[in-house]
Every structure is written in structure tokens, then in C-alpha cells.
Amino acid sequence: MDPEDDQAPADPLALIERERANLVRQIAPDPRLMYWPWGFAWLIGFTLFFLRYGPDGRVYVDLPDWLPLVVLMLLFIAAGITTGFAGSRSVRRTSGPTSRAGRLYGISWSISFFSLSVLFGRIANDLSEAQAGLLWAGGMVALTGTLHMAGSAIWQDRQLFVLGAWTSLINILGIAAGPGWHSLIVAVGGGAGMIVAGFLGWRRLR
Template identity: 55%
Template sequence: MASTEHESTFDDPVQALRLIEDERTNTRRQVTPDPRLMYWPWGLTWLISFGLSFLRYGPDGRILVSMPEWVPLTALTVLLAAAGIFTGIVGGRSARHIEGPSSRQGMMYGISWSAGFTALAIIFSRVSDGLPDSALSLLWGGGMVALVGVLYLAGAAVWDDRDMFVLGAWISLTNIAGVICGPGWHALVVAVAGGGGLLVAGLVGWLQRR
């Protein structure tokens, strides 16, 4: 009796293993968000908002480009909220395919981001009175970036993700270097190295996914 196509496929162990691996890959693609959609919004947010901060509050108090004082901080707040909402929607669409502990982990991790940013925003708004503009920019920028780095490191520990750990460590080191350099320089370092690092992470993750 002639063999069917499925029978001939599974008669070959190598072909069977290849089929199983293809199915695993397809499943991972369904439940894992596109890295570009998860990292690039944050990278663009940092490039734009911290770039504006550098132009308005440059090193040694220099104003490289004249603009209202509220523009950099407002841009940072609005773009952070937009990036958070966008990546939350993307992550939520992927998470709908997942049930059980992994789904709860993702939900709690997302809540941690919202809770962390909300807490810092409230704290910083309470202690900002009386600070000069340069120190205010460093406080908000350095604090928010520090939180992002720690959250990426925590996420790497939860999911045993080496790439996320490297990204979290890079963001943390970049932030520390910028804070040490001082107001003005911090914004430039975070915009270029931090925002650029997020864009690179999204590209590398996408290439690995392919």
C-alpha cells in the first residue's frame, strides 16, 4: 500500500525533528512580541525627550537651542506615557495566547512598571520645588532611567533572559555615567547611548527572531 505524505514524513527522524522545531518556532513567534515594537518606542522616546533636554539645558547651563523651559520635561512625560501604552497593548495581544503562571508573571511585571513610574513621578513632584532647572532635569531623567534599568534586570531574572539582562545592565551603566558627568551631559549620554541601545536591542532581537 502506498505511503501517505504524513507517514513518509515521520518515517524520517530528521524530518520529524525539523517539523517539531518549526512548530516550536511558530509558537514562540505567536506568544513573543516583536522586539522592535517593544524597544523602539522607548528608544525614540529617549532620543527625542533627552535630546530636547540637552539642547535646552546644556552643559554648564548653556542653552544650545532656545525653547520654553517646560518643553523637555513635558515631552518626556508624554512620550513615556505613549510608549508605555503602546508596548502594553502589544504585550497584551501576545499574552492572550498564554495562560497560567507565565500570564500572571507578565501581568504583574507590567503593573510593576506602572507602579514604579507613578511612584517616582509623585515623589519627584513633591521634592522638586526650589531646585534649579538643571538639577530638576537631572533628578527626573536620572531617576526614570534608573527605574527602567532595574526593571529590565528584574525582568531578565524572571524569564531567564540574557539579552534583557545585558540591556538592563547597559542602561544602568549609561545612566550612572551620565549622572557622574552632570547636568546637560547626562541628557546627551542617555539620548545617544541609552536610546541608541534600545534601538539596537530591538533590531538584534528582530534578527534573532527571524
């Protein structure tokens, strides 16, 4: 038997796999645009919170009280616009269940965060300033990790699950450490985790 006969059937399969990979690269959003804006937002924003509202009320840098929150919100808005634009371009290139799943997943983020905001707004006034800050930050980070893991089930993306699990782990460690330390742990661990995830996702697409 000619050895080439055994190789021939594999060629069409290799061609199909290669074309599938090319299609994914064409329609998938750039992971750097999806992760890096949020990664740098967490890294910069939560670092400012740590510097201004450190452990046990310590002030490492005497920043205006309003500055960390304003900077974090502006960075979140910029990140949301960037990822929304990148994601919408990908959705426009697809149709059917995939496109619908993307829209519903995006809407789920908005509804979930709004729901928690309403809840925390009702009970935060009954807590001290430090504990209220930990409630807001810990709750929002917990929701982010959960939605990442849920997204991994939708998109069959193992890396997204790892990122969600990692985000949940550092959030638990930060909450256990207490106010101030939570900001530092989330800034370094969470921000760096998203930056690394964006880089690895970009390499995988290449």
C-alpha cells in the same frame, strides 16, 4: 550499523525544537514594537533637554522652557500605548503562569514609577532646577535599567539583561558627568541601545 540509525532519533527532537520556535514567533510580541517606541522617545526627548538645558546652563537652541518636558511626556505616552497594545496581544494568546507573570511585571512598572514620582516630588523643590532635573531623569533611568534586568530573570532573556545593564551603566556615567551631559548620554546611549535591542530581538525571532 547503518549511519542513518544514528540520525533518526534526532529528527523528532529537531521537529519539536522547530515547532517550539514557531510557537514563540507566533505568541511573542514584535521586539521592534516593544523597544523602538521607547528608544525614539528617549532619543528625541532627552536630546531636546540637552539642547535647551545644556551643561552649565548653556542653551544650544532657544526652545520654550516647557517644550522638552511636554514632548518627552507625549512621546512616553505614545510609547506606553504602543507597547501596552503589543504586550496585551501576546498575553491574550497565553494562559497560566506566563500570562500572570506578564501582567504582574507590567503592574510592577506602573507602581514603581508612581512611587518614585511621589518621592521626587517631595524633595525636588529643595534642589536647584538643574539638580532636580538630574534627580528625576537619573532616578527614572535607574529604575528602567533595574526593571529590565529583573525582567530578564523572569523571561530568561539574556538580551534584556544586557540592555538593563547597559542602561544602568550609561545612567551612572551621565550622573557623574552632571546635568546637561546626562541628557545627551541617555539620549544617544539609551535611545540607541533600545533601538538596537529591538532590531536584534526581531532578527532573533525571524
